[in-house]
Each structure stands twice: as structure tokens, then as C-alpha cells.
Amino acid sequence: MELSEIDLNLLLLFQRLMQERRVASVAEQMNMSQPGVSNALAKLRRRLGDPLFVRAPGGVVPTPYALRLSEPVSQALATLHAALNPMTGFDPLRASRTITIGMTDIGEVVFLPALVERLSREAPGVALNTVRNTRVNLGNEMADGRVDLAIGLLPQLKGGFYQRRLFDQRYVCLYRQGHPLDDAPMTLAGWREAEHLVVVSAGTGHGQVDEWLKRRGVRRRVRLTVPHFMSVGYILQRTDLIATVPERLALQLAPLFSLSMCALPVALPSAPIHLLWHERVQQDEGNRWLRGVVIDLFADTASHVRKSASAKKK
Template sequence: MIDINEHDFHKLDLNLLLVFTALLRERSVTRAARRLYLGQPAMSASLARLRTFAGDDLFVRTAQGMEPTAHALALAQRLKPVLEGLSGALFATNAFDPASSDRTFSVGMFDIGEVTLGPELLGDMEVEAPRIRLALRPVDRANAVAQLEAGTLDLAITDIGGTTGWIRTKPLYQEFFACIFDPKAVRAQVPISLKDYLSHPHLLTSFGGEFVGYVDEVLEQRGLSRHVTMTTTRFSTLPFVLRRFRGIASLPGTAARELGGALGLTVSPLPVEVPPVDLSLVWHARHDTDPGHQWLRELVYRVCMRLAPPEGNKPKSSDRPRGRSREARRR
């Protein structure tokens, strides 16, 4: 909050503050007028208005020039930090040095993104910006825009549909889906057949707690269905449950490969064509010209593209389902 009384400023032409500072520096009406590109009569008239407002002569004529009064010197001491701060805020270049900055940025992403992107982001920051702090927060398509508008998030990684005029997006990549299972519990070949896929119970990530997800919608179009045994709001829960449960989970391919490799689970393409999710960087327009935020966007974009699925893991172009901007809220 800025704690001022706006009505007080109606009594003062703020340009008179420039007249005051020029007279302090030049100690001459003529030179001060020249400095401000004013005529001497206009400068004299401005000084008269200043004197009326301050209730003090402010400057008195001496053999050495226009000398400030004690009131003018006291006023100058109080105005100096205010005017210098105002000048810096309005006209200085907002330089940003990641190597010395200690800013904190908040980035929203799926929990699985914290697992896959988090270590990579920290690794790059350790080299480029050792003092910057990163707050990773949960986000989904349903609440991303609200959090960005409220200022609780600086940046989000999600898929998003229509946006307002104040929301900016930068496309990342299409995330295709895969399934994972424990090979000791689920005896299936890779790629898994549709019969094997449907014959086992399934785990589902659902932010709303529903037992029907997007994969089920695709199956229903073919007159098929699967049995969902449990839902969770977190993708990262799935592989740990699968190590003790004879079931299958479908999740983003990047996460499936990361978690499957780390926990000894088998990763397989889905046996049905499921359109991919179009992931984007999303931020509020208020940050467009912020050098620090520009650096953050470039950092996150670089890391995301480094982890983007290789072309070889995507369906062939002739078989690839068209991407939809639909959030992986229910899988």
C-alpha cells in the first residue's frame, strides 16, 4: 500500500520540484532557467509559486548568487531520497544479474513435474543463480489463471485452453501418454496389448476424485471400458502403489520413463490412441518486461525442452492423434 493523501498533491504542481532542484544546483535563476529550457520570466514566476506554497523565501539573493534558506536546505534533505527513488523507479533500466540476485520465484506445475523438472532446474540454478530460490507449487488447468492473476504464482507449466488478454503463453511440447506396471505382477509384453491392458485393474490420477478419466472417454468411443480401482490427486503416488499392487497406471510419457526407470517398472505405449496434451509456459502480462522474469522463463523453457520427449518416442505423424489443449486432470 502507498500511504499518501492524493488530495494534498492537488495543491502543488510537481514540476515545481524540478525548479527547486535546479535552483539548488545552479544558485542562479538564469542558469536554472537555462537548465530546464525555460525563459527567465517563467522561472521567476515558478519561484514565486514555490515561495507561496512553502511559506518561505527558499532562496535569497546575495553577492554569491541565490542562497538557500535554512528551510530550503531542510526541505532538500528530505526530498533528496524521494526524488532519487522516483527517478530510479521511472527512468532507470531494471538490470537483473542472476549471479547476484536473491529473488524468490514461484512456479506452478504438476507434482510429476517437480520430480522430473525440479532436479534439472536446481542444477542449472546452482551454476547461473546460486542465491535465487524457487518455490514449486501444485497447479492445474482449473486454477492456473486464478493463481497467476492473484500473484501467488510467477509462472505455470500446464496445458491451458482459452485465456484472458492478460495471460501470456509460450508453447513447450506435446506430452504423449504411456502406461507403467510392475513386470513381476503384470505379465504382459511390451507394447502391451489392448486385451492385457483391459484385463487388469487401473490406478487413476484425478484432481477432482472422479473414477472416469480421459482414457475412459477414448475407450468408450470404441465400446470398451476399464476398471479403475483407486484414484489419487498425485501422479507421483502411482508408481509406489504399483510396486505392491497388480495393476496399471497411465500417465505422461516423460514421467513414466523417469519413474519407471528409477523404480524398476515396465513402461509401455498405450494400446489405444490418446491425443497428447499441449504443454505451455503460462504467465501474467504484468511480468512481460521484468528482466528477472524473462530470465526465469528462459531457464524453465530451456530445461523443459531439454527433457521434451524425443521424436522417436512419439507416434508417427500419420498415426499421431491431433493434440488437444486438455489438461491431464483425469487420466
């Protein structure tokens, strides 16, 4: 027998008869007449080929076949009811799930320590997983549910995404303590003549800053180029190289590697850093809770949530 041959209402009536064992009680609960209950039961008997219930003093009693059906039917209806009526609210202390966030290596340094510390206190059963923004098709991964949130400068995420600006990323100059440039205010000439460590990070906000410098003819003496930020602190600590890095990264690296930081002698555009999520998880309680944690930890108070212009046209 195919499920399409069974009316769900007949299974609900069957469950109620198993519980009440009286046609009159089931008719009242289901807002039906007693003849209506009898007709529905007759239809179910024909479908299943069994009497299901027989008359007895004070009501009806189930047949052996009905007794075998009772538990699986009740479980199936309970599962369907739970799926159609999810529990409201999200209890972080009891939650057990893994949340995947798309971010850069800078993001891992800037965001993860405080975020993991907060989750260990408030949501000990929630585990985090990160993926590189530049190594996956982030839009598809988020639309398909494999990535829950993303943090960064991500102009490619347009239609179907919500975003909340966290802050504007400024850039500073970073170098070792005791560097020759450490004794006087940084000048444009000194910055140009110093030997630079440059991170080539195409597809990120920092990569756009490097392109901005090139377009305006701002030249540097590049001694070393690396593809990521993870080695910057180690290299600057033991050389006279300087690096132009995001301010929040510099604040993390400076005390760990005995580095100094100062304002740049050139006016670089700031990079807006956003928290983004797909519209499919806009109403998800767990996702909403984690978004609130990220905003509480890292957002400037002036920022707000908005949906991309492309998404509004959908």
C-alpha cells in the same frame, strides 16, 4: 498542504537551485529564461511561506527551511525517477526474488529437479514457490500478480494470456520389473485384463485422458484409485498393478522404483503442455528470463509463442 497544491516542476527547480546556487545556471539547465526561474521561485515561496533562497555574492544561499527540505525532496524525486525509469536488463546472478509457478504434482516431478538445479547455478537468489493448478483460480491469481507462470494443459487460461507450447505429452504403461506382462509385447487383451492403478485427477490433462477412454468404451479392471501421482511408484513397485501415466513422468519414476515401461496398445490422444503467463508480465525482464530457462530446458524446438485468440479480441 496537499501535494496537489505543488507543481512538480517547482520541486525540480528547487533541487537544481540547491545544487547550483546560481539562477543563471538553473535557467540554462532547465531551458528557461532567468526571469522565468525567478517567477517560478516566487510561486514556490508563496506556496511554502518561506524565502527559500536569498541573494549572496556569486549567487544565492538557502534558508534554514530550504536546507531542511533539501534531503527529503531529493529522495522523493529520486524515488519517482527510478519508478518511471526502471533499470533495463535482468542480472540473474544478482536477482533476489521469489517466483511462483502453477503446476500439477506431475509437473513438480518432471520440471522442478532440472529447474532448481539450473537456478542454483545461474540465479542463486531466486527462490521458487509452486501452487496446484486445480486448487486456486489460476487466471485470477496470475492476473493479480500472485502467480508468475503456469505449466500444464490449461485450456481455462484464455483472454489476456500468452502461451508457449513446450511439448505434446504422450502416455505409456508402467509396471514393476518382473511383472507377468514384462515378458512379451503388450496386447490390448493383456492391458484390459491386468489390474490397474488409476489416478483420478479432475481438471488436469490426465483426467481428460480417462474421460476419453470412458467415452470410447475402453474398459479396464480398476483395482485401486488414488487422487494424485505421488504414490504411483511406491505402489507399482510392490504389486502387480499397472498404470497409464504421462511418458515424462514414467521416465522419472522407472529408474527410482525399478519399473518397466512400454507403449500402450490403445491410441490415446496426446496432451499439449504449455508454458503460460499473463500479459501484465510480458515485458518483465525477470519473468522473461525465467520463461527462457523453462523453454530451453523442456521445449520441443518446433513450438512457438502465441497469444490466445480470446486475448487478441480484447
